[in-house]
Amino acid sequence: xxxxxxxxxxxxxxxxxxxxxxxxxxxxxxxxxxxxxxxxxxxxxxxxxxxxxxxxxxxxxxxxxxxxxxxxxxxxxxxxxxxxxxxxxxxxxxxxxxxxxxxxxxxxxxxxxxx
Amino acid sequence: xxxxxxxxxxxxxxxxxxxxxxxxxxxxxxxxxxxxxxxxxxxxxxxxxxxxxxxxxxxxxxxxxxxxxxxxxxxxxxxxxxxxxxxxxxxxxxxxxxxxxxxxxxxxx
Numbered sequence: 744x745x746x747x748x749x750x751x752x753x754x755x756x757x758x759x760x761x762x763x764x765x766x767x768x769x770x771x772x773x774x775x776x777x778x779x780x781x782x783x784x785x786x787x788x789x790x791x792x793x794x795x796x797x798x799x800x801x802x803x804x805x806x807x808x809x810x811x812x813x814x815x816x817x818x819x820x821x822x823x824x825x826x827x828x829x830x831x832x833x834x835x836x837x838x839x840x841x842x843x844x845x846x847x848x849x850x851x852x853x854x855x856x857x858x
Numbered sequence: 859x860x861x862x863x864x865x866x867x868x869x870x871x872x873x874x875x876x877x878x879x880x881x882x883x884x885x886x887x888x889x890x891x892x893x894x895x896x897x898x899x900x901x902x903x904x905x906x907x908x909x910x911x912x913x914x915x916x917x918x919x920x921x922x923x924x925x926x927x928x929x930x931x932x933x934x935x936x937x938x939x940x941x942x943x944x945x946x947x948x949x950x951x952x953x954x955x956x957x958x959x960x961x962x963x964x965x966x967x
Contacts, residue, residue: 776954778957783959785945785957785958785959785960786902786957787957788954788955788956791954801954802956833901833902835901835902844890844892844907844909845890845892845949845955846892846904846907847894847902847904847955848904849901849902849903850901851900851901852899852900852901
């Protein structure tokens with residue numbers, strides 16, 4: 744998607760190893776989000792950021808940490824990956840304001856498999 | 859945030875209008891109605907949103923009932939490429955959107 748890239752797009756790792764997913768945007772948007780998507784659960788919010796070094800938890804934050812040291816990058820870290828974290832991870836961004844509404848632009852996703 | 863109820867799946871003939879309903883009976887006065895869709899294996903894509911009035915853009919139309927308790931997304935001339943999962947979300951312009959199960963729309967030739 745224009746203006747937002749996720750890396751890596753695919754990763755296979757073993758249980759107990761650390762994993763970091765990166766979301767990079769060129770839109771200078773204030774808000775950035777990490778979601779995970781699993782069959783039967785739709786998209787669930789993990790963490791979000793409302794500015795540099797400003798982050799907060801979402802619905803399913805246990806086992807995940809995030810960091811945002813620059814406006815353009817939002818990192819999602821699994822300190823010790825577990826099989827339950829096998830999922831597709833989506834990053835999303837939104838500008839500061841959009842007529843009072845909140846329109847998200849999503850990345851293409853990162854498919855993580857934890858063996 | 860208010861919850862939404864959507865049918866699990868719908869079929870539509872190619873070239874016909876696809877009408878996707880959404881119930882949001884507990885919506886608050888300052889909550890918007892958003893529609894996103896997700897084509898297989900891709901990230902969700904924004905379609906349209908509205909507060910009280912009906913809205914139209916190049917992708918779709920959004921019809922919101924006067925009491926705002928339900929809405930309908932209309933794809934005027936569905937194509938095979940419109941086959942996707944469609945999500946109806948209500949939100950008060952906060953920082954988080956909650957995606958439910960959505961409606962799986964199958965456009966058939």
